[in-house]
Amino acid sequence: MKNPPAYCFTLELAVRDYEVDMFGVVNHSVYLRYLEHTRHTFLKSLGIDAAHMQQRGFNLVVTHIDIDYKQPLKSGELFVVKLAVPAVTRVRFIFLQDIYNLSSQQLTTSAKIVGTAIPPKGRPVIPDEFYHALHQQVP
Amino acid sequence: MKNPPAYCFTLELAVRDYEVDMFGVVNHSVYLRYLEHTRHTFLKSLGIDAAHMQQRGFNLVVTHIDIDYKQPLKSGELFVVKLAVPAVTRVRFIFLQDIYNLSSQQLTTSAKIVGTAIPPKGRPVIPDEFYHALHQQVP
Amino acid sequence: MKNPPAYCFTLELAVRDYEVDMFGVVNHSVYLRYLEHTRHTFLKSLGIDAAHMQQRGFNLVVTHIDIDYKQPLKSGELFVVKLAVPAVTRVRFIFLQDIYNLSSQQLTTSAKIVGTAIPPKGRPVIPDEFYHALHQQVP
Amino acid sequence: MKNPPAYCFTLELAVRDYEVDMFGVVNHSVYLRYLEHTRHTFLKSLGIDAAHMQQRGFNLVVTHIDIDYKQPLKSGELFVVKLAVPAVTRVRFIFLQDIYNLSSQQLTTSAKIVGTAIPPKGRPVIPDEFYHALHQQVP
Numbered sequence: 001m002k003n004p005p006a007y008c009f010t011l012e013l014a015v016r017d018y019e020v021d022m023f024g025v026v027n028h029s030v031y032l033r034y035l036e037h038t039r040h041t042f043l044k045s046l047g048i049d050a051a052h053m054q055q056r057g058f059n060l061v062v063t064h065i066d067i068d069y070k071q072p073l074k075s076g077e078l079f080v081v082k083l084a085v086p087a088v089t090r091v092r093f094i095f096l097q098d099i100y101n102l103s104s105q106q107l108t109t110s111a112k113i114v115g116t117a118i119p120p121k122g123r124p125v126i127p128d129e130f131y132h133a134l135h136q137q138v139p
Numbered sequence: 140m141k142n143p144p145a146y147c148f149t150l151e152l153a154v155r156d157y158e159v160d161m162f163g164v165v166n167h168s169v170y171l172r173y174l175e176h177t178r179h180t181f182l183k184s185l186g187i188d189a190a191h192m193q194q195r196g197f198n199l200v201v202t203h204i205d206i207d208y209k210q211p212l213k214s215g216e217l218f219v220v221k222l223a224v225p226a227v228t229r230v231r232f233i234f235l236q237d238i239y240n241l242s243s244q245q246l247t248t249s250a251k252i253v254g255t256a257i258p259p260k261g262r263p264v265i266p267d268e269f270y271h272a273l274h275q276q277v278p
Numbered sequence: 279m280k281n282p283p284a285y286c287f288t289l290e291l292a293v294r295d296y297e298v299d300m301f302g303v304v305n306h307s308v309y310l311r312y313l314e315h316t317r318h319t320f321l322k323s324l325g326i327d328a329a330h331m332q333q334r335g336f337n338l339v340v341t342h343i344d345i346d347y348k349q350p351l352k353s354g355e356l357f358v359v360k361l362a363v364p365a366v367t368r369v370r371f372i373f374l375q376d377i378y379n380l381s382s383q384q385l386t387t388s389a390k391i392v393g394t395a396i397p398p399k400g401r402p403v404i405p406d407e408f409y410h411a412l413h414q415q416v417p
Numbered sequence: 418m419k420n421p422p423a424y425c426f427t428l429e430l431a432v433r434d435y436e437v438d439m440f441g442v443v444n445h446s447v448y449l450r451y452l453e454h455t456r457h458t459f460l461k462s463l464g465i466d467a468a469h470m471q472q473r474g475f476n477l478v479v480t481h482i483d484i485d486y487k488q489p490l491k492s493g494e495l496f497v498v499k500l501a502v503p504a505v506t507r508v509r510f511i512f513l514q515d516i517y518n519l520s521s522q523q524l525t526t527s528a529k530i531v532g533t534a535i536p537p538k539g540r541p542v543i544p545d546e547f548y549h550a551l552h553q554q555v556p
Contacts, residue, residue, distance in 0.1 A: 016454040017467055018307065020300040022190060022353060023198040024468075027296055029171035036168065037433040044493065050434055051161060051441075051492035059162040065206050072200070075300060075468035076461065155315040156328055157446065159439040161492060163329075166435055176294040183354065189295055190302075190353035214329035214439060215322065300468060301476040307453065310446035329439060337440040344483050 005084035005096045006139040009042040012080045012102065015073050025072035031109050032065070035097045038081040039113070046133040057120030058127060063092065067111040071101065078102040085137040090126055092116045093134055144223035144235045145278040148181040151219045151241065154212050164211035170248050171204070174236045177220040178252070185272040196259030197266060202231070206250040210240065217241040224276040229265055231255045232273055283362035283374045284417040287320040290358045290380065293351050303350035309387050310343070313375045316359040317391070324411040335398030336405060341370070345389040349379065356380040363415040369402055370394045371412055422501035422513045423556040426459040429497045429519065432490050442489035448526050449482070452514045455498040456530070463550040474537030475544060480509065481531040488518065488525040495519040502554040508541055509533045510551055 013034060021027040040050050050060050073079055084096040092114055099109040116124040126134075152173060160166040179189050189199050212218055223235040231253055238248040255263040265273075291312060299305040318328050328338050351357055362374040370392055377387040394402040404412075430451060438444040457467050467477050490496055501513040509531055516526040533541040543551075 016450070017457045018299060018305055018450045018453055020468070021296060022193055022298040022300065022302055023200070024300055025198070025200075027175075028201040028204070029168050029175065029296065032168035032171060033433070033435045036166075036435055040434045049493065051437070054161055059164070061162070061164075061208065061211070062167040063208050065167070065204065065208075067204050069200065069202050069204075076466065155311070156318045157311045157314055157438060157444055159329070160435060161437040161439065161441055163439055168435065172294070172296050175296055179295045188354065190298070215327065300471055301478070303476070303478075305453075306479040306482070307446050307449035310449060314444075314446065332439055337442070339440070339442075339486065339489070340445040341486050342484070343445070343486075345481070347478065347480050347482075350478070 004082075004098065005086060007082040007084050007098075008137045009038070009045065009083040010080050011038045011041055011083075012078065013037075015075060015077045015079070017075055020075050025074055028069055031067065031069070031099065031111075034079075034081055034099065035111055035113065036062075038083055038097065039095060042083055046137070048130050048133055053117070053127070053130075059118045060115060061118055061124075062113060062115045064114040065111060067109065069109055071104075071106050071108040073099075073101065073108055079108065084139070085134055086139070088126065088131060088134045088138060090131060091124055093126065143221075143237065144225060146221040146223050146237075147276045148177070148184065148222040149219050150177045150180055150222075151217065152176075154214060154216045154218070156214055159214050164213055167208055170206065170208070170238065170250070173218075173220055173238065174250055174252060175201075177222055177236065178234060181222055185276070187269050187272055192256070192266070192269075198257045199254060200257055200263075201252060201254045203253040204250060206248065208248055210243075210245050210247040212238075212240065212247055218247065223278070224273055225278070227265065227270060227273040227277060229270060230263055232265065282360075282376065283364060285360040285362050285376075286415045287316070287323065287361040288358050289316045289319055289361075290356065291315075293353060293355045293357070295353055298353050303352055306347055309345065309347070309377065309389070312357075312359055312377065313389055313391060314340075316361055316375065317373060320361055324415070326408050326411055331395070331405070331408075337396045338393060339396055339402075340391060340393045342392040343389060345387065347387055349382075349384050349386040351377075351379065351386055357386065362417070363412055364417070366404065366409060366412045366416060368404055368409060371404065421499075421515065422503060424499040424501050424515075425554045426455070426462065426500045427497050428455045428458055428500075429495065430454075432492060432494045432496070434492055437492050442491055445486055448484065448486070448516065448528075451496075451498055451516065452528055452530060453479075455500055455514065456512060459500055463554070465547050465550055470534070470544070470547075476535045477532060478535055478541075479530060479532045482528060484526065484528040486526055488521075488523050490516075490518065490525055496525065501556070502551055503556070505543065505548060505551045505555060507543055507548060510543065
């Protein structure tokens with residue numbers, strides 16, 4: 001097993017019963033929501049608010065996800081989402097996000113997320129303040 | 140651009156407004172739901188019912204997803220999910236799934252899904268009838 | 279049992295497996311999504327597009343829901359959502375929406391939805407074309 | 418305005434951006450999820466676990482909801498869900514649940530939820546330990 005990345009943000013959450021599907025585990029699509037909520041909370045901690053960006057015409061978009069589901073999360077379980085920013089350029093950002101079960105300490109999910117920002121007109125570009133704030137988080 | 144895979148199943152769907160997020164496009168997590176619904180509908184067309192499997196103690200699980208978001212889907216748009224089965228073994232299956240906007244005919248999303256089945260006890264294994272039905276779909 | 283209302287629109291849908299919760303039935307919150315999707319599809323059939331309204335600054339909002347859950351829907355089941363418009367005024371609209379299991383023909387869910395539209399500024403008011411289109415549907 | 422009920426449980430939560438719809442506010446169906454999560458968390462604080470009940474064959478079901486949407490919640494807002502149990506019998510329980518915006522202290526949503534439990538066979542009935550635990554919360 002390779003070393004975990006240098007995480008710069010963590011968020012603790014709990015499984016909600018409506019997120020559990022008929023197989024008795026958190027539905028695989030729900031993890032993307034945990035990851036998005038963690039990214040937006042992280043960005044807010046840097047002073048970047050996705051909703052404010054949207055009001056100024058900038059949409060955050062995910063362009064690629066690569067995700068491994070290793071262990072399922074179940075009803076009532078607590079978990080922590082850890083986040084690293086391995087790279088950011090003027091046209092895209094990359095997040096590594098790992099989810100650990102807080103009780104077993106096991107890695108349950110591991111994902112690489114690539115995204116960008118779409119301005120009101122023209123081609124994708126990361127706004128300046130977003131770029132600089134994120135760049136400071138790159139190890 | 141590489142050639143599209145040999146699709147063996149397609150399903151037409153429409154964006155529902157509750158699937159559109161504050162950025163005015165279908166939230167990226169929702170595509171996983173479109174893809175799951177298409178896989179389950181495809182499996183049902185082969186006589187394999189995920190809910191019946193669950194009642195016999197077999198849980199279908201997704202172990203890996205690799206997904207490219209190329210163009211967003213928006214409120215009211217019609218789209219088609221196309222599916223291919225490039226490979227299946229006794230311990231895992233692979234789906235390729237592409238989503239096309241029906242109006243523009245553009246490829247909006249392209250994904251590779253890897254999964255398996257978990258029996259009531261023991262290690263992951265694809266049940267016989269599931270394996271044979273799926274194997275017939277491999278080009 | 280009282281008579282059903284004079285329905286003016288129906289939409290057939292199928293349960294998707296991700297909508298089924300750990301109890302093996304469609305989660306109660308999902309029915310609100312079936313009902314919203316049916317209302318928006320109905321409105322579109324009258325030439326009223328919720329997304330277009332939003333782009334002009336008018337937000338459709340639900341102000342009250344009264345819903346009876348009579349029979350659960352399960353994995354794979356087909357159902358029809360029927361809709362009536364018992365009343366509309368300049369400041370609110372009322373929908374009655376009933377969901378029937380297509381196989382058993384049983385009434386599974388019955389709801390009364392009250393809503394309005396919020397203009398860019400000022401108090402709730404139903405736009406003219408919306409009011410007139412809906413008013414024609416009142417028995 | 419009538420007096421608020423005698424709340425016996427409160428849960429603080431934050432809006433997650435994926436819960437916000439194209440109108441820029443939390444979609445009305447999401448409030449039912451906030452309410453369910455609060456009820457299940459409350460029940461767990463009484464020693465009643467919905468997932469454990471399900472494993473023993475008892476399904477919790479909602480039979481009726483009456484909900485008023487007074488003020489919308491938006492991206493990033495914090496809120497508290499307050500809960501009261503005005504009545505419980507051997508065949509049904511009633512919850513009153515109010516959601517307050519933590520910043521404005523305004524009541525945003527007010528709901529009455531009626532539910533029951535379905536045993537593996539036979540008619541709805543509240544299991545003994547559930548009934549007694551809940552009955553102690555009735556003012």
